[in-house]
Amino acid sequence: MATIKDIADVAGVSLATVSRVINNGPKVGDATRERVKKVMEELGYRPNANARALVTRKSASLGVVIAELLDPFFATLAHGIDAVARRQNVQILMSAGSIEKQTELKAIDTLLQHRCEAMVVHSKALDDKTLVEFASQVPGFVLINRYIEEIGHRCVWLDNVAGGQIMARYMLSQGHQKFALVSSKYQIDDPFQRLTGIQKELADAGIELPDSHIEYSTPDQEGGEIAIRNLLARGVEFTAVLAYNDAMASGAMTMLQDHGVTIPADVSIMGYDDVLLAKYCRPKLTTLHYPIEMMASKAADLALAYAGGKVPEPGVTFKYTPTLVKRESVVAVKAP
Amino acid sequence: MATIKDIADVAGVSLATVSRVINNGPKVGDATRERVKKVMEELGYRPNANARALVTRKSASLGVVIAELLDPFFATLAHGIDAVARRQNVQILMSAGSIEKQTELKAIDTLLQHRCEAMVVHSKALDDKTLVEFASQVPGFVLINRYIEEIGHRCVWLDNVAGGQIMARYMLSQGHQKFALVSSKYQIDDPFQRLTGIQKELADAGIELPDSHIEYSTPDQEGGEIAIRNLLARGVEFTAVLAYNDAMASGAMTMLQDHGVTIPADVSIMGYDDVLLAKYCRPKLTTLHYPIEMMASKAADLALAYAGGKVPEPGVTFKYTPTLVKRESVVAVKAP
DNA sequence: TTGTAGGCGTTATCAA
DNA sequence: TTGATAACGCCTACAA
Numbered sequence: 214m215a216t217i218k219d220i221a222d223v224a225g226v227s228l229a230t231v232s233r234v235i236n237n238g239p240k241v242g243d244a245t246r247e248r249v250k251k252v253m254e255e256l257g258y259r260p261n262a263n264a265r266a267l268v269t270r271k272s273a274s275l276g277v278v279i280a281e282l283l284d285p286f287f288a289t290l291a292h293g294i295d296a297v298a299r300r301q302n303v304q305i306l307m308s309a310g311s312i313e314k315q316t317e318l319k320a321i322d323t324l325l326q327h328r329c330e331a332m333v334v335h336s337k338a339l340d341d342k343t344l345v346e347f348a349s350q351v352p353g354f355v356l357i358n359r360y361i362e363e364i365g366h367r368c369v370w371l372d373n374v375a376g377g378q379i380m381a382r383y384m385l386s387q388g389h390q391k392f393a394l395v396s397s398k399y400q401i402d403d404p405f406q407r408l409t410g411i412q413k414e415l416a417d418a419g420i421e422l423p424d425s426h427i428e429y430s431t432p433d434q435e436g437g438e439i440a441i442r443n444l445l446a447r448g449v450e451f452t453a454v455l456a457y458n459d460a461m462a463s464g465a466m467t468m469l470q471d472h473g474v475t476i477p478a479d480v481s482i483m484g485y486d487d488v489l490l491a492k493y494c495r496p497k498l499t500t501l502h503y504p505i506e507m508m509a510s511k512a513a514d515l516a517l518a519y520a521g522g523k524v525p526e527p528g529v530t531f532k533y534t535p536t537l538v539k540r541e542s543v544v545a546v547k548a549p
Numbered sequence: 550m551a552t553i554k555d556i557a558d559v560a561g562v563s564l565a566t567v568s569r570v571i572n573n574g575p576k577v578g579d580a581t582r583e584r585v586k587k588v589m590e591e592l593g594y595r596p597n598a599n600a601r602a603l604v605t606r607k608s609a610s611l612g613v614v615i616a617e618l619l620d621p622f623f624a625t626l627a628h629g630i631d632a633v634a635r636r637q638n639v640q641i642l643m644s645a646g647s648i649e650k651q652t653e654l655k656a657i658d659t660l661l662q663h664r665c666e667a668m669v670v671h672s673k674a675l676d677d678k679t680l681v682e683f684a685s686q687v688p689g690f691v692l693i694n695r696y697i698e699e700i701g702h703r704c705v706w707l708d709n710v711a712g713g714q715i716m717a718r719y720m721l722s723q724g725h726q727k728f729a730l731v732s733s734k735y736q737i738d739d740p741f742q743r744l745t746g747i748q749k750e751l752a753d754a755g756i757e758l759p760d761s762h763i764e765y766s767t768p769d770q771e772g773g774e775i776a777i778r779n780l781l782a783r784g785v786e787f788t789a790v791l792a793y794n795d796a797m798a799s800g801a802m803t804m805l806q807d808h809g810v811t812i813p814a815d816v817s818i819m820g821y822d823d824v825l826l827a828k829y830c831r832p833k834l835t836t837l838h839y840p841i842e843m844m845a846s847k848a849a850d851l852a853l854a855y856a857g858g859k860v861p862e863p864g865v866t867f868k869y870t871p872t873l874v875k876r877e878s879v880v881a882v883k884a885p
Numbered sequence: 886t887t888g889t890a891g892g893c894g895t896t897a898t899c900a901a
Numbered sequence: 902t903t904g905a906t907a908a909c910g911c912c913t914a915c916a917a
Binding site: 260262264272274281282283285292299306308310322323324328434467489492494495 | 550595596608625631661829830
Binding site for chain 4: 562564565566569575577578600602603604605606
């Protein structure tokens with residue numbers, strides 16, 4: 214592949230001149246500029262990004278660490294990042310992996326080896342200290358879906374407690390009194406926070422939520438099915454189901470239907486996230502919209518900006534709040 | 550960030566020695582090796598991937614060009630690639646974009662700038678000539694979901710004609726005679742090939758398929774809804790619907806249900822792809838399994854192998870065939 | 886307006 | 902077993 218030197222030789226100018234026209238630098242004669250451009254064209258010249266990154270110490274790339282490409286939630290996240298990457302003309306370095314300490318660590322490490330100075334990372338397994346440490350090394354280090362006070366200006370996150378409250382409040386407003394929860398069994402903050410919000414709101418309404426009304430399972434459709442099956446097996450009574458996410462809600466719904474209960478006439482059900490699936494299932498899922506695409510774009514913008522030298526305004530914070538999307542899976546409770 | 554030189558200085562050895570221990574090179578004294586390793590550890594040394602790529606002319610990364618991260622099909626594709634990338638320890642350079650000439654061109658160009666010598670690309674907008682040209686420049690250039698005879702050993706593709714035949718044959722075996730097609734309006738090979746297969750099989754069975762029974766729309770749920778609406782509006786009669794993909798099938802299904810037709814009792818319906826959605830919708834979708842994850846992994850393996858100098862066995866080909874997945878949306882036609 | 890030369894962090898080739 | 906040293910392709914003062 215042609216190098217800058219080849220161009221220089223053919224065009225009969227020096228390396229420096231070629232470099233200048235490549236970078237639209239000033240102080241180049243029009244005639245020279247044209248001639249060089251022509252040669253570049255002819256030789257099919259492509260700047261070597263590695264060489265460039267080496268000397269400029271800028272990688273023109275955006276690192277992304279997510280847990281899983283298949284999951285619609287992460288796909289949407291990635292999509293939001295991709296949008297700004299394309300707009301800003303940077304290449305995406307993608308490191309997927311599971312939610313495990315070693316995997317997350319390795320993903321970030323690889324990005325670091327590429328000297329990528331902007332990255333948005335979704336980490337649940339690493340502890341605050343480690344993350345703060347990385348943040349101090351990488352100017353454009355931004356966390357998504359997580360909040361660490363010490364580096365609050367680099368966190369783009371969702372208020373899950375508020376989310377839980379919104380869910381509970383809405384069901385309450387529809388007259389529901391008997392709740393069942395279908396939660397995630399993974400020991401990360403999210404399910405815990407959502408649960409906190411729900412319990413807070415329920416407590417305020419004078420409703421108690423026994424542990425036996427909460428099932429923990431994998432946060433996918435199958436998990437939702439299993440959770441409902443267990444609830445049913447234990448004879449738990451409920452008219453409202455609050456799911457950890459849309460996939461679980463969908464699984465819960467079909468399992469309920471398989472047992473002859475009609476949604477929403479007999480039981481109302483709510484999801485969380487508002488991924489595509491929420492619109493696909495029948496009845497359409499009433500859920501909480503998690504503006505993850507918007508947040509991801511924000512995070513990417515932020516990462517690039519910080520990497521570019523922008524200093525965060527003191528005290529800024531990027532907290533988002535989920536919003537209620539009323540569709541078909543929730544109705545007012547029948548009079549007893 | 551610490552460089553190899555820093556390590557050398559602190560450890561009191563030369564650059565060359567450090568380089569040797571980094572690359573597990575031979576001819577290094579045990580004592581020296583340990584000392585250097587210790588220093589590397591202390592200084593938190595991370596090799597600079599850019600410098601390394603520059604001098605070795607190898608990028609240790611795998612380029613990926615796909616149209617869209619949000620689409621479950623592409624998400625699955627990306628996931629399949631990711632699996633081998635992680636296993637083989639290479640970084641993924643992801644270039645998403647639309648199915649447009651300029652976008653695809655730019656995506657590949659960017660990858661080329663990074664001197665990435667292995668790439669799996671999903672291109673529908675670029676013509677054969679352009680792609681063959683790229684293939685000649687990049688040793689590890691592999692196409693997925695497309696076949697170009699000239700570079701057949703670099704193509705991992707699905708036999709869509711066979712797919713169409715399988716669909717039609719199955720419906721026929723269930724006694725269906727009145728067909729409607731919900732196809733994609735995009736002018737790419739896939740819908741055309743599937744249609745060809747369907748028509749071939751139908752013709753063999755002596756069944757004609759009038760143009761009025763085929764609707765072209767966007768290949769998503771909404772497109773499926775619109776297609777059915779148009780078919781219904783025209784008063785087309787059918788007991789079997791063959792959709793371009795699962796999303797369209799799902800849309801078709803709900804629209805049909807909204808019009809009071811019961812699936813599959815009144816109308817049977819088939820999807821294509823077998824993405825997650827096929828299991829989520831009600832009734833569960835009978836569809837064709839597109840082994841895209843497996844194919845993507847194969848493509849990634851191939852790209853890396855070719856990039857590593859492996860020469861393709863003459864005459865090899867990587868054609869895959871979709872397989873029937875019977876679920877709930879198809880039943881034998883009612884006796885008239 | 887153009888050219889020269891040094892250096893970015895590594896690897897690799899020779900010598901020692 | 903080690904150490905100089907020359908690339909790799911590009912950018913950027915500093916000179917001319």
